[in-house]
Amino acid sequence: MKFSATARSVQGSSASRRLRRAGRVPAIVYGGTAAPLNIELDHNEIYHALRKESFHASILTMEVAGSQSEQVLLRSVQWHPYKQQVLHVDFQRVDANQALHTKVPLHFVNGDTSPAVKLSGAMISHVMNEVDIVCLPSNLPQFIEVNLGNMLVGSSVHASDLKLPIGVTLNLHGNNPVVATAMVKGGAAAEETAAGEQPAA
DSSP: OEEEEEEOOOOSHHHHHHHHHTTEEEEEEEOSSSOOEEEEEEHHHHHHHHTSHHHHSSOEEEEETTSOOEEEEEEEEEEOSSSSOEEEEEEEEOOTTSOEEEEEEEEEESOTTSHHHHTTOEEEEEOOSEEEEEEOGGGOOSOEEEEOTTOOTTOEEEGGGOOOOTTOEEOOTTOOOEEEEEEETTOHHHHHHHHHTSOOO
């Protein structure tokens, strides 16, 4: 995916406010061997790009006017507290030979056809919506699929159960969290079982 940017030389809160009033968004690109680069983006373009899930978990091609394009990864977005306005964006440069530590979304499939739902009328709760992974840029998946087709009442899918793409490993920090759990609607015993499988805080 590609997006356009313009280098900016003026910094500070006053300059950022002027940019936003003009329909622009201040941003920064950091990482790698080059110095951090202050850029500005078109608000409408970046707003619509941020609404696409793939923009958050893809290697992006940043085309800066008057410069060579760079490979970057979206790292953080600052939103206005109550307006649909992007205030600031951070990108990280990507080195093709250096592993990335990032988060990717989970896509849950086949839950409606699982024995837990079809035979027992259970509800499958998605405990996590994304996971931390480590991989080279060329192996970065836009999402990881979670197959719920074999779930039974009272069962859970843990992070270690996920089928990962080649070259991708989980960054679990020593625990094995629950990704999804199946419980009977209103069933206290099932809820207690599911709750007992949650990792300690």
